[in-house]
Amino acid sequence: MIVGVQRQMGEATNLRTQVGIVGAGPAGLLLGQLLHLNGIDSVIVENRGRDYVIDRVRAGVLEQGTVDLLNAMGVGGGLGRAGLRHEGLHVSFEGRRHRINLADLTGGKAITVYGQNEVVRDLIDARTATTRPLYFDAECVSVGALDSPTPVIRFQHGGTDHEVHCDFIAGCDGFHGVCRSSIPDGVLTVYERVYPFGWLGILAEATPSSDELVYTCHERGFALFSMRSPTITRLYLQVPPDESIDDWSDEAIWAEMLERMTARDGWRPNVGPILQKSVTPMRSFVVEPMRHGRLFLAGDSAHIVPPTGAKGLNLAAADVLVLARAMKAHYERGATAWLDEYSDVCVRRVWKAQRFSWWMTSTLHRFPGENAFDHRRRIADLDYLTGSRAAMTSLAEQYVGLPMEVSFDSAGL
Numbered sequence: 001m002i003v004g005v006q007r008q009m010g011e012a013t014n015l016r017t018q019v020g021i022v023g024a025g026p027a028g029l030l031l032g033q034l035l036h037l038n039g040i041d042s043v044i045v046e047n048r049g050r051d052y053v054i055d056r057v058r059a060g061v062l063e064q065g066t067v068d069l070l071n072a073m074g075v076g077g078g079l080g081r082a083g084l085r086h087e088g089l090h091v092s093f094e095g096r097r098h099r100i101n102l103a104d105l106t107g108g109k110a111i112t113v114y115g116q117n118e119v120v121r122d123l124i125d126a127r128t129a130t131t132r133p134l135y136f137d138a139e140c141v142s143v144g145a146l147d148s149p150t151p152v153i154r155f156q157h158g159g160t161d162h163e164v165h166c167d168f169i170a171g172c173d174g175f176h177g178v179c180r181s182s183i184p185d186g187v188l189t190v191y192e193r194v195y196p197f198g199w200l201g202i203l204a205e206a207t208p209s210s211d212e213l214v215y216t217c218h219e220r221g222f223a224l225f226s227m228r229s230p231t232i233t234r235l236y237l238q239v240p241p242d243e244s245i246d247d248w249s250d251e252a253i254w255a256e257m258l259e260r261m262t263a264r265d266g267w268r269p270n271v272g273p274i275l276q277k278s279v280t281p282m283r284s285f286v287v288e289p290m291r292h293g294r295l296f297l298a299g300d301s302a303h304i305v306p307p308t309g310a311k312g313l314n315l316a317a318a319d320v321l322v323l324a325r326a327m328k329a330h331y332e333r334g335a336t337a338w339l340d341e342y343s344d345v346c347v348r349r350v351w352k353a354q355r356f357s358w359w360m361t362s363t364l365h366r367f368p369g370e371n372a373f374d375h376r377r378r379i380a381d382l383d384y385l386t387g388s389r390a391a392m393t394s395l396a397e398q399y400v401g402l403p404m405e406v407s408f409d410s411a412g413l
Ligand code: FAD
Pocket: 022, 023, 024, 025, 026, 027, 028, 045, 046, 047, 048, 053, 057, 058, 059, 060, 061, 062, 116, 138, 141, 172, 173, 174, 175, 176, 177, 178, 199, 201, 280, 298, 299, 300, 301, 307, 310, 311, 312, 313, 314, 315, 316
């Protein structure tokens, strides 16, 4: 519920809330719902339209812990109906696919393929049902007074200026948002690596030709087979970082996909009409600390991983669980220790996911300037990985997701 809405002619509408959330991606929507479940008020401010936020094609792989979290929050209905549980994945090199049995190696854990679009749609529906405010199409969003007891979110909506006065602000506005850049110079330490390639991704109307993902290392570069549903295939190709999607005809995309992915046993993706295509750059990025004053950064606003490890959305979920626990303790008991520990607790897990994502990326991609030695060494890496139970266990436990740092119970679930 919004407390204290006051408006006079020509003045900004003043709203009061406990937690102001900037961004209605997975991090912002999950946090809003976790706070709601604990009786904590929030206002979510998003600068894009509802359809744009839902239609944006991004993640597909949910860790076991993320699936458990969505279910514990009572927003796992769609996931239960349409999510595809995968107990294994394939790594392919030199034309041969090797299966890694995730469930067997992790005591029964798995990943679930369920599009970020669906996760976001389910969370928007849940938010709407709470009747707590969620502003889409907000313009000129800014945050201020971050060091004061009442930080503020300012924005325009429907031709009116709004100010949301908050106890805390959660910066859930992604890598290009305003929250991180509102923190004064010198406060944050930035750790970054930009990769010399990107991913060209497509959604195709084609029945997935494998029940599980296939990560392919090929002399011409990395390729990935994934899916969204029993009728939609999702595929990616390593391309130069500044590649324009306009330079790739559908025929050229399919020729390159098939060249890289066709295995010696004849397995290959099914071909069909391309419904969507785009190029994404690849980067590793972390800022520390993930807090300044009463502003807490969560998800992609604080860290980016290359998508090879399928970790970004999952990290966002883990961050907001830690934040919700801290907010609950603050409002219920006046305790601030967990707020103070927020960044340290998140960053420890973030770096492990960064390391895994960097390792998956380095092991499976071809880097410009590599020679025959590098290629042979890479094949030996993959040969070792797929032949050693210890090496496969290490991949499996990280791929299905390392334990979340805090219990669901401590966050009120
Ligand atoms: P975002 O999803 O970026 O949400 C931020 C929101 O803030 C957006 O809605 C944005 O419009 C809004 N916003 C931005 N600026 C403002 C502003 N000024 N004011 C108000 N609102 C603002 N992750 C996985 O876990 N598994 C995968 O399989 C996976 N695959 C991926 C594949 C690709 C090709 C890509 C690109 C990413 C993939 N990811 C994956 C990563 C995942 O999509 C992101 O990590 C995830 O979206 C992060 O969620 P977020 O809420 O932190 O940020």
